[in-house]
Amino acid sequence: MRAVVFRRTNEFAVEAIPIPEAGHGDVLVRVRASMICATDQKILAGRFPAVRFPHVPGHEFSGEIVASDHPSWPTGTRVGVEVHVGCGTCERCREGMYTLCQNYGKRETGHAHIGFTVPGGLAEYVAVPVGALHALPEEVSFDEGAWTDNLGIALSALERGRLAGGDRVIVIGPGAIGLCAAQLARALGAGRVVLVGRGDRLGRARDYADETFTPDRSASLKTTADLVVEFAGTAEAARDAITFARRGGRVVLGGATGTGVELSGIDLSTIVRGNLDVLGSLANPKGVSGRALSLLAQGKVRVLDLITHRFPLAAFDEAWRTFAERREGAIRVMLTP
Numbered sequence: 614m615r616a617v618v619f620r621r622t623n624e625f626a627v628e629a630i631p632i633p634e635a636g637h638g639d640v641l642v643r644v645r646a647s648m649i650c651a652t653d654q655k656i657l658a659g660r661f662p663a664v665r666f667p668h669v670p671g672h673e674f675s676g677e678i679v680a681s682d683h684p685s686w687p688t689g690t691r692v693g694v695e696v697h698v699g700c701g702t703c704e705r706c707r708e709g710m711y712t713l714c715q716n717y718g719k720r721e722t723g724h725a726h727i728g729f730t731v732p733g734g735l736a737e738y739v740a741v742p743v744g745a746l747h748a749l750p751e752e753v754s755f756d757e758g759a760w761t762d763n764l765g766i767a768l769s770a771l772e773r774g775r776l777a778g779g780d781r782v783i784v785i786g787p788g789a790i791g792l793c794a795a796q797l798a799r800a801l802g803a804g805r806v807v808l809v810g811r812g813d814r815l816g817r818a819r820d821y822a823d824e825t826f827t828p829d830r831s832a833s834l835k836t837t838a839d840l841v842v843e844f845a846g847t848a849e850a851a852r853d854a855i856t857f858a859r860r861g862g863r864v865v866l867g868g869a870t871g872t873g874v875e876l877s878g879i880d881l882s883t884i885v886r887g888n889l890d891v892l893g894s895l896a897n898p899k900g901v902s903g904r905a906l907s908l909l910a911q912g913k914v915r916v917l918d919l920i921t922h923r924f925p926l927a928a929f930d931e932a933w934r935t936f937a938e939r940r941e942g943a944i945r946v947m948l949t950p
Contacts, residue, residue: 615950616736617929619668622659627929630669633732633740638723641680642692642741644950645755647734648673648920649936650763651788651846655871656729662872663718663730672696672727673945674734675749675758683743691749693761694734695902696727698744709899737926737950747902750910756947757909760793760916764905765897766867767794767844771801772901773894774840774865778802783838783857785809786845786868787818787825789919789945794842795821797905800913807834809853810845813942820918828853836860836887842894844868848876855879860887867894919944926950 618628635641653670655661678690686692699711700722706714716722718730725731725742732739749758767790776782782803784795787810795818798806808815808822809831818825826834828849834857843854846868854864884891897905908914921944924932929948936946 614737615926616669616732617671617926619657619664619666619670621666623657625657625929625933627927630736632738635680635740638744639740639742640678640683640686640746642676642694642734642739643679644674644676644734644737644739646675646759647671647926647948647950648759649735649932649946649948652870653728654937660871660873661729663726669732669736669739670728671733671735671739672729673759673762674739675755675761676734676739679738686743686746691755691758692741693747693749693753693758693902693906694727694741694745695747695765695897696729696733696745696762697896698723698725698727698742700724701744712896712898735926735929735948747906750906752910752912753906756920757916758906759947760909761902761906762897763790764793764797764909764914764916765902766790766894768797768905768908769897769901770794770842770844770865770867770894771797771840773892774842774863776801776803776840779804780839781805781807781837783807783809783834783841783854784822785841785843785850785854785857787814788844790867791842791844792818792821792919792944793914793916794844796914797908800908807838809834812939814939814944817918817942817944831857838862841865842867846870846874848874848878851876852879855883855889855891858887858889861889862887863890863892865892865894870895920947922946924948
């Protein structure tokens with residue numbers, strides 16, 4: 614089969630490699646749609662120590678089961694995939710927090726982080742643990758199903774922040790996950806949704822928020838939000854998130870998933886005297902992706918408009934450059950294996 618291979622730091626190629634075998638607890642999925650994510654850039658740059666090169670990336674994909682010995686997952690089933698599978702036995706997994714699995718990276722325990730510690734979906738075929746599968750509703754296409762992970766991440770951040778009806782919500786970072794979060798906040802009853810960010814993407818964000826601001830125009834947002842969710846992944850965005858929250862408000866930081874982002878310049882009394890809840894949000898704990906797919910099937914979220922570019926897998930080099938350089942306001946670049 615053909616697959617994208619990250620050979621070493623900052624070097625990749627599309628190569629012919631063997632079709633993976635579905636081991637015990639896995640099914641073989643024929644990938645139908647796969648996307649490039651900013652996290653893939655961090656992986657290629659060597660900012661995820663758990664990733665070992667050479668490596669097949671890809672954690673935003675959907676497909677069809679073509680080999681399975683699991684009665685609950687017959688061949689022909691259309692699936693979306695969430696990327697974290699916990700060992701199921703450690704303390705965190707028993708709490709449903711398998712994104713915090715204490716056996717991270719130990720495949721022999723049952724843990725898998727698809728596209729990180731095990732091969733991912735930027736390939737024609739991928740072996741997927743059954744614990745990562747979500748059957749796609751009839752109303753959801755393969756292209757939409759590739760958003761399973763993004764939607765789960767966005768919804769998890771809102772749930773971590775205890776979003777309530779009527780809340781004033783600020784989303785920082787008008788990338789794919791931020792735009793999903795804005796739509797989900799509206800769908801779940803937020804009273805007002807504001808998006809803060811830069812570049813061509815912010816123009817598109819006007820379709821999903823009540824107002825948009827660039828950081829240099831955002832001073833009026835200070836202490837206005839009941840809930841701030843951050844998906845920009847920069848120290849500046851984290852500082853802004855804390856200043857945007859009202860006294861007694863909630864801040865959820867979800868962007869800095871790779872190493873190397875350090876926060877300084879925050880007077881801690883802002884948090885203490887403001888009685889702020891400041892939380893991290895890592896990916897999507899158990900059950901969240903299923904709820905997100907249900908909202909997608911109901912038409913509460915639109916994702917097809919966020920797929921700005923499409924390429925065949927063989928043109929991955931051009932697809933990668935399009936995404937990395939944010940050509941023509943690229944949000945998500947889709948590959949068809």
